[in-house]
Amino acid sequence: MSGKPYDVEKGDGVHRGHPVTVDRYTLAARINHWITAVSLILLALSGMALFSPQLYFLTALFGGGQITRAIHPWIGVVLFFSFAGLFIRFWKANLWKSEDGTWLRRIRDVLAGHEERLPELGKYNAGQKFVFWGMSFLIVVLISSGIVVWDQYFYPFTTIEQKRVAILIHALAAVAIICVWIIHVYAAIWVRGTIGAMTKGKVTGGWAWRHHRKWLRELVGRRTTRTPAE
Amino acid sequence: MTNSWTDIKNTDLVVIMGGNAAEAHPCGFKWVTEAKATRGAKLVVVDPRYTRSAAVADYYAPIRQGSDIAFLNGVINYCIQNDKVQWEYVKAFTNAAYLVKDGFGYQDGLFTGYDESKRDYNRTTWDYQIGPDGYAMVDETLQNPRCVWNLLKAHVALYTPDMVSRITGTPKDKFLKVCEMIGECASPTKTMTSMYALGWTQHSKGSQNIRTMAMLQLILGNIGVRGGGMNALRGHSNIQGLTDLGLMSNLIPGYLTLPTEREPDFPTYMASRGFKPLRPNQMSYWQNYKKFFVSFQKMMWGPAATAENNFAFEYLPKLDVPAYDVLRAFELMKQGKMNAYICQGFNPLQAFPNKAKLAEALGKLKLLVIMDPLETETARFWENHGIYNPAEPAKIQTEVIQLPTTCFAEDEGALVSSGRWLQWHWPAGSPPGEAKTDVWIMAQIHLRLKELYRKEGGAFPDALLNLQWNYKDPHEPSPEELAKEMNGYVVSDVVDPNDPTKKLLEAGKQVAGFGALRDDGSTACGCWIYSGCYTEAGNLMARRDNSDPGETGAYAKWAFSWPANRRIIYNRASADINGKPWDETRKLLWWDGARWTGYDVPDIAPTAKPQDVGPFIMNPEGVSRLFARGMMRDGPFPVHYEPFESPVANVIAPKVRGNPVARVFKDDFAQFAEVASPDFPYAATSYRLTEHFHYWTKNNHVNSVLQPEFFVEISEELAKEKGIAQGGWARVWSKRGSVFAKVYVTKRIRPMLVDGKTVHIVGIPIHWGFVGAARKGFPANQLTPFVGDANIETPEYKAFCVNIEPTTGPVA
Amino acid sequence: MNMELSRRQFLRTAGAGIAGTSLGAFGFGGVEEALADAIRPFRLTNTTEVRNTCTYCSVACGILIFSKGDLKKGEKAEITHIEGDVDHPTNRGTLCPKGAALLDIVHSKTRLQYPMMRKAGSDKFERVSWDVALDRVARVLKDDRDKNFIAKNNDGVTVNRWVTTGFLAASATTNEAAWCTYKVVRSAGMLVFDNQARV
């Protein structure tokens, strides 16, 4: 294998054994992820509570409407910075590759689980990249539009008409991000063995072979693999 | 006010000039909007600024401050030239036909008899020719060149529309439009009302401003009728009452006057107050002067006032000068000639002109006593507040005693409205802390002084020791007791001269009105014009029946209106010479063949025959005066005089500076800007905003919110010329002081063309000072000149000169 | 004599000829029901109403002062609200921006509460008792009067005047206070005596 490994992130590694284990996410990355995840869920709950009267009861989870209204933007800030951490970690590996096009063209095979018909992939497939960039984009939209309607601190800086547009955009973006989130979560469930990546930080060699073979090869080729005894 | 607030609804034309009723008297102004909405009345506003009154006016004309007489003389000239005269009224009810002495004349801004060294006139020629029968001579045909009408016509001929425009800066077309609207009211069925206030009084010729409009109203036949009149909108809640009660250096309650030292004894005093009728049959009501005076003396000194001692005539102090008005008081103070001064609910450091002089004067007192419900700048004149009050306490040796008084909500008694209604009110709250009523405090001062005199003796204690003070609780006379004194009561029985068994008046009873007062000491009355307010029938001031038969706006059973519960004074003039109302739809009084009847108390003897007795019963002529005789110090006809500080010389009399007979103290004259001074090129005026009440509401949070910060108003043109930004800071200064203010650049003020010269106006609202809830700011009186009106010494706040420049904010 | 008013006069007379109001119609015939939570309970319920006159200008608007406690019953009364008196012929219940904010002047933070004295050269007021304050006033006035009273002028005419102490009378006190003031001031022979009428 030649050239610079570009799909391998800091902390990725392979361990010989039965089965082979592969380090996919460092502890820091996982903490970062889960902060983001919790924030996003809280935001979705509080946001939906304020979005629809039918879901207003959800404000009870936060201790009432006033608190929900007050806390939502702050969670947004947490999400923004937390996601920024993820972004810095992951953006490189999420850059578009030629095989991603192929993968997308064969989306039917993807959905049907015919992985053998797909090209070998790096650390992320095009679906994951879509989630990554989708999240990135929507979070920027949400924080920007959110600030416009965060009256407590930013009321004087925009006109009411701008706020109206902002709040509509915010709502639309929120719907979109929830959909992206559903895809993200579903994919993690559907593709068995994935969740461990974000809980224990590890996947099995088989999982890596099946879904991200190029990445696995790169990891293997990069350095001498270690036995668990080491 | 000759009429009442509610009567304004009856008018056809409201002229607001010399005032800003919408802004200063919003709830009274309601009746203007009513007249407009229900009668289709028109509103004309003539003012240097486009005011809140102008905002709802049908027509607005600008005028340079201090040129009202030129404007109004011009209107009179227009009316005469265009036959807009209510001839029947003028002939029957004014002195138009009276012949004036041959010696009287006018030239170049001055009347006959001027003595420049005294700044005064010898007024002996300013009078009627008296015929062999002892009565004034008249020419009913108005042909005699010496009759008042012809003299007036000649006097105002100078004030052509072009001349008026040249002096006042009012564009000629606007002036003529106003003339036209006013001229229509010469019809007997159209009336105009004049609503004015300090915009006319606060000039060195304030009295003549008002007089000119009064003359115009007489020419139009608008005095004494519903919806007409001269309506002085008084400022403070009881300033009418305090004036009525004579709390002035030269007055006795009910517009009687103190003796001067040229009247050494009672007979001499009474000799100049005889008021013999000048025409046959006239009532000349002041013939009753002695009854009112003696009854007053009896109320003051009770048994100590006897026929033998001329009813304690000597107890009254005698004046050596015309008046010890406030300007003179502060001049004396500044000269170190006064030692103690008591301010009762008054803030002179803010309210009188030339603050620097006032502060210096107060600093020369030994003792300053303040009675007030609120903090005032005066009470703290010695306290350092940086540039807002740069006093040095250590250098000020004045002892200050500040006494807390109750306010309106905690006391009981009557206040007199501008429409002369005496309205009783009741206390609603407990006073804060140790605050006490003014009555209690005055009683304490009196009782303590009396005690000291009893113990120690001293200078002429008689008047003080014998002051009648027979109250149930001498420490705090009750409002009822005091009100009953003002109404008056019978001291000793008066029996019918024809039937000695019949008592006409019974000792101890309240008199029913001033008609019952006597000059022999058998009645006592504190204020004759209030007589009738608290009779045996009870406290009429507390009446609250708001029925209004005929919907005239009279409300005859609401409270009590002086005199004699009369709502419109001179109301006999609402009917023609035969006693028939000028306007049937607006009738007020009429002669039913035997007596006067109608909606109001007749201002004439009820059985006085209309053809015989004139309606102006207080005048010995029985008619009103277009020619004032010697009653005004500055002329029997009004003349346009420039303010003492003016951007232009007097066009009609360039040599005359200011009002030629206004009193000016030497040091103050040195502090006037020269005429047309390039150092002080802008014509300034000061005024109050509707959100504020003088300096009081500085203590009120809400009102401080509504207009929070001191500012001045200038035109867009001047702002551009000076490079002053909207809302930016400027320094404004006169020859007497300097202020920093925010600037309101407004379309409501425009430069004027006066005698070919552009004159810019600077408007300076009053309110701010250095105590209270409001932001600190400068009072306008740091700039205003120390000179008053020639007749009554009201300071010239409305017209003076300043300069202005942009600046950064004040450095505190 | 009972001077209490007949309250409803206006509505009877004023209604005639003008579009009669059907304001009463909001009511729907006195359905007795507790106030909804959203609507504040009416503030003036169970207060004492006293009729007074606005302290500011000479329009002399009728006002109603509402207080907790009733002075007539000898209680302490704390004023809680002031508004216009609809029965008053001039203002018909209306008030201007000063009148509408009268409560604020009654309860102003700068209301004076106690007699205070500032000694010569001092930079502060100090609280004193009424007796101390009034005795001091009387003493200074008497000393000044005795020293400067003019009984006769140079021509020998009795003039009995005192012009070294002055009195500036108020503009918003009652007639009764003014008359009392007049008596006290004039009987002392004081001539430097003026009021707010000029300004």
Next chain:
Amino acid sequence: MFPPAPNPPIAPTPAKFGEKDLIRKSASSITPASPRQTEVAKLIDVSKCIGCKACQAACLEWNNLHEEIGTFNGSYTNPPDLTPASLTLMRFTEWVNPETDTLEWLIRKDGCMHCEDPGCLKACPAPGAIVQYSNGIVDFVHENCIGCGYCIKGCPFNIPRISKVDNKAYKCTLCSDRIAVGQWPACAKACPTQAIVFGTKDEMKNWADGRIKDLKSRGYQNAGLYDPPGVGGTHVMYVLQHANTPQIYAGLPKDPTISPVVEIWKGVTKYVGFAVIGIAAAAGVLHHLVAGPNRVSEEDEENAEKLTGSDRT
């Protein structure tokens, strides 16, 4: 003179309307009260207004509001904008009439218009924080307010303001407490010139007709009533000298409606949004049922072991 309401009662007085008279409640579906109470209205006659601010003072006083003392900023409009304490505000405009070249000082009392179709209420997400009574009063119920400021976005007149102190929205209540006992709102009662009057909506329209006739007789050919149909009419109406150009009165909107953006946000977005989310979730479930889980096979593991050289052979 429009006959004023009698002096206020001091004896306990039953409220003339209340909870039972609600016709709308924010973020809640209720059955509108029936029959409806007579609709009330406040009529502000700009041509009679002298800009004295008695209404502002009376409002502050009656509602126990504390406004801060501001600064001068080049206008008589003080404070410069509505605030949580200043529920009403005189707005001053110096306007030169281009037809006559004369200055007119237009003074408009700003505040809640009590729309028949209230945008604030539509936008409000908190159940019961904004209510509308059948007499037309739109009121904020502060216990339920969450301070989100959606009412500001919903309002076509830019009226509600959020308090920095308690983070709740404030606006004119039309003095619902006073009207409940037969009184006029504090501002209307105080207004010295009866530029503000209060009564039933029909009375106010009639009264306005008389005023408009008077104004036309004085040359204001475009005098008219401002009762904008775009919001179903309002329970605060203006008589304007120049009703054809309401914008000159400190930006009074010409044809106000609830912003289409707000309508989309509170309308279609909500339904479409939830639909999309639902579809996404359902698609996942469906896919799982059809395709089953994507599992790693033994073979995959072996391949990985081979690749890493950890195979057993």
